[in-house]
Amino acid sequence: MSAVEQFTPQALFLSERAVAKVKSLIAEEANDDLKLRVFVTGGGCSGFSYGFTFDELVADDDTVIETEGVVALLDSMSYQYLVGAEVDYQEGLEGSRFVAINPNADTTCGCGSSFSV
Secondary structure (H helix, E strand, O other), rough: HHHHHHHHHOOOEEEEHHHHHHHHHHHOOOOOEEEEEEEEEEEEOOHHHHHHEEEEEOOOEEEEEEEEOOOEEOOHHHHHHHHOOOEEEEEEEEEEEEEEEEEOOEEEOOOOEEEEE
């Protein structure tokens, strides 16, 4: 194994709750081709916002992460902001949602849906 291979960080982690929720949503849709797309867009009160959607297509520049049979996609622009982050699924007073726990974020907003680097 080369030094580069030893120190290449995991692109993205999916928590057990996120994996379970994605599996549940895919089963509801009855479409095994669905993949969780995780992305970053400009906006939000801290500069960038997290996005989560389902996609059937894998783009040429996507990083593909598979966890317990669940496939997550990360586009090349979002990769730099999310490398090493964990996607979790939370249920609470603010509702049910996917969230990113991002070690690259310098600051986050109060609700945790936007960040800056």
